[in-house]
Amino acid sequence: MDRYRFILSGGGTGGHIYPAVAIANELKRRYPDAEFLFVGAKDKMEMEKVPQAGYEIKGLWISGIQRKLTFNNLMFPFKLISSLFEARKIVKQFKPHVAIGTGGFASGPLLRMAESSGVPCVLQEQNSFAGITNKLLAGKAEKICVAYDGMERFFPKEKIVKTGNPIRTDLVNTKVGKDEAATFFGLDSSRKTVLILGGSLGARRINQLIEKELEFFEEQGLQVLWQCGKLYHEEYAKHESDTVKVMAFVDRMDLAYAAADVIISRAGAGSVSELCLVGKPVIFIPSPNVAEDHQTQNAKALVAKDAAIMLKEYDLDAEFETRFSNLMASEELREKLGKNIKKMAMPKATEHIVDEIEKLLKK
Numbered sequence: 001m002d003r004y005r006f007i008l009s010g011g012g013t014g015g016h017i018y019p020a021v022a023i024a025n026e027l028k029r030r031y032p033d034a035e036f037l038f039v040g041a042k043d044k045m046e047m048e049k050v051p052q053a054g055y056e057i058k059g060l061w062i063s064g065i066q067r068k069l070t071f072n073n074l075m076f077p078f079k080l081i082s083s084l085f086e087a088r089k090i091v092k093q094f095k096p097h098v099a100i101g102t103g104g105f106a107s108g109p110l111l112r113m114a115e116s117s118g119v120p121c122v123l124q125e126q127n128s129f130a131g132i133t134n135k136l137l138a139g140k141a142e143k144i145c146v147a148y149d150g151m152e153r154f155f156p157k158e159k160i161v162k163t164g165n166p167i168r169t170d171l172v173n174t175k176v177g178k179d180e181a182a183t184f185f186g187l188d189s190s191r192k193t194v195l196i197l198g199g200s201l202g203a204r205r206i207n208q209l210i211e212k213e214l215e216f217f218e219e220q221g222l223q224v225l226w227q228c229g230k231l232y233h234e235e236y237a238k239h240e241s242d243t244v245k246v247m248a249f250v251d252r253m254d255l256a257y258a259a260a261d262v263i264i265s266r267a268g269a270g271s272v273s274e275l276c277l278v279g280k281p282v283i284f285i286p287s288p289n290v291a292e293d294h295q296t297q298n299a300k301a302l303v304a305k306d307a308a309i310m311l312k313e314y315d316l317d318a319e320f321e322t323r324f325s326n327l328m329a330s331e332e333l334r335e336k337l338g339k340n341i342k343k344m345a346m347p348k349a350t351e352h353i354v355d356e357i358e359k360l361l362k363k
Contacts, residue, residue, distance in 0.1 A: 004031050004361060007094055009039040009110040010102030010124075011046035014200035015270040019124055020102040021053045022166035026354045037094050039087065041106040045200060060086055060106055083109040091117050098122060098360055101137060108133045115140040120360045124353060126165050126269035128301075129294035130154035142360055145353045147269060147346070148301075163353050164346025165273035174254040181258035185245050187223050192328070195225045195260035199287075200249065202229015203266055205313045206285055207236060209320060210264075214239060216321060220328060225256055262327065262334065267295040267310075272302070273349070279342030281327060281334040283309045285316070307340035 006027055010016035017040075024036050040046035042059035050057040060083040087109040091099075099114035099121045101107035111121050120142045125134045128148040138144060138155045145163040152160060182189035194217060198206045207228050217224055223243040228236045233248035240246045250256045257263075257278045265271050267286040275282050284302070286295035302308040309327065311319060327333055 004034040004098075005037070005094060005096045006034060006098055006100065006357075007037050007039065007091070007096035007110070007114065007119075008100045008102070009107035010104050011040040011044050011106045012104040014045070014049070015126055015268050016102050016104035016107075017046045017049050018270060019126060019166040020100065021050065021055070022350045023100055023102070023124070023353055023357075024053075024055060026166075026350045027357065030354065030358075035094075037090070037096070039090060039106060039110045041104070044106070046106070058086075058090055060109060080109065084113060087113040088117075091119065098357055100124070100357065101134065101141075102126070103131045103134050105133055108136065111137050111141075120363070122353070122357055122360065124163075124166070125151065125155075126273075127294050128269070128297045129290075143356045145356060147273065147349070161352070161356055163356070164349030165269055166350040166353060167274055167277055167347065174258060176255055176258045178258055181255040184252065184255045185225055185259060186242075187225065187245065187259060188243075191221060191223045191243070192261040193223050193225055193259050195227075195256055195263045197227050197263065197265040197271060198229050199266045199268055199271070200229065202227075202232040202248075203285075203287060204232070205316070206264065206266070207232050209285075209316050211236065211239065213320065213324075214244060218243065220325070222328075225259060227256070267299040269294075269298060272298045273346065276302075276307075276341050276345035277347055279338050279345070281309075281337040282341060283311060283324065283327070285311050285313060288313055302341060302344065305340055305344065306336060307344055308337060 008020045008024055010020040027034060036055050038050045038055050038057040040057050040059055042061055047057060047059055091113045096119050099111055099119050101111040102124045115121050122143045123134050123137055123141045124145045126147055135154055141159060143161055144155045144159045145161050147165045179189040187193060196210050210226055226246050227250045228246055230248040236246050260280055263280055263282045265275060265282055265284060267284040284299035286299050299310040303310045309323060311323060
């Protein structure tokens with residue numbers, strides 16, 4: 001049977017959206033006649049990114065709970081009830097064979113309704129510290145695909161399969177050389193390039209650091225490809241020049257990675273998985289504002305294997321220039337970091353997750 005129907009949900013940030021799209025792409029490769037429907041949160045980036053990837057998406061009126069008392073929090077019960085009703089209607093009309101959740105609050109109502117309608121559900125948890133939505137859904141899920149060891153503290157052990165995190169296929173299959181990539185961004189291919197990644201929304205502290213260090217990079221003869229995030233683009237666009245390219249969002253990450261000689265990045269699970277595959281020297285600056293400080297744990301796992309450098313936010317002013325200069329001065333160090341991070345890649349993660357989904361179809 002090729003006419004399977006798959007419903008996928010996950011969003012709020014690129015870290016939840018891209019895994020869902022990667023899983024859908026692999027399912028589509030195996031089942032070209034299958035039907036796909038994504039469900040996200042209205043007004044969130046998935047409403048734009050999923051159609052760009054060629055899939056239909058429906059939005060629910062749902063948002064996460066803020067840590068402080070806000071009007072949005074007071075509205076949460078109404079949004080949740082509305083979303084559960086809407087999700088039930090979507091599941092009833094679409095009649096999926098399998099529901100796949102990649103985390104983020106929008107996936108909660110959709111998977112809860114799919115479960116209660118008898119649709120088998122697969123969860124994919126990207127982080128070393130499980131998100132609240134996946135923890136709530138785990139009891140009824142058939143399979144939970146994870147990227148880290150020790151996840152049985154959050155999920156039933158017998159449901160866990162360690163697959164790694166899905167990676168965008170354009171990154172895996174890229175054949176683009178540095179010259180072509182540099183030309184695409186209007187950079188000089190003879191200069192070394194620093195790629196800055198702060199996540200899809202941007203990272204305030206990383207942006208402040210880069211703004212402060214632009215002169216330092218110039219003195220080192222470097223050029224900067226700076227993804228500052230859509231929240232900050234207006235503020236930093238003024239620094240655009242021949243040697244500094246400032247972007248809200250990078251649509252062609254394959255080219256950005258190909259252009260880069262060294263990368264400065266947050267340590268979200270999706271970013272770490274991608275950067276392992278890219279195999280270039282990385283300085284991780286973990287976000288301290290995430291549950292259980294899991295970005296620091298992600299980065300530490302790589303530092304322990306001589307596969308990356310980590311700098312805490314509070315050490316940036318004192319240590320950044322020294323650590324960065326040491327890295328750029330030693331080709332040997334850059335090569336070692338690139339080689340070691342590449343060893344940690346799990347490039348077949350998407351295929352392994354889809355293998356688990358196929359087992360449910362065969363049931």
